[in-house]
Amino acid sequence: MSKRISLLLALVAELGLLGWLYSRYHQIEQDILMVQGQFQDRYADLHSQWLKLAGGIMLVAFAALVTAYVLVRNWRRA
Secondary structure: OOHHHHHHHHHHHHHHHHHHHHHHHHHHHHHHHHHOOOOHHHHHHHHHHHHHHHHHHHHHHHHHHHHHHHHHHHHHHO
8 A cells, every 4th residue: 555545544544533532522521511510520520531532632633733744745755
């Protein structure tokens, strides 16, 4: 398989993962708003998950940017 196809597949996978992570992030955000001030243990657990997802989103977004950069640089060379 060529390098371009591999990079394109990686970029599509990263963008798909980014979309899934964002949907989970948004759902947990809504759950936090529903329990805020009522159940402190549940709120703390949801907030912890929310922060972990935010970190995951940042990492995957960075990886997608690097993959896109390498793909564009590779495309211009040929």
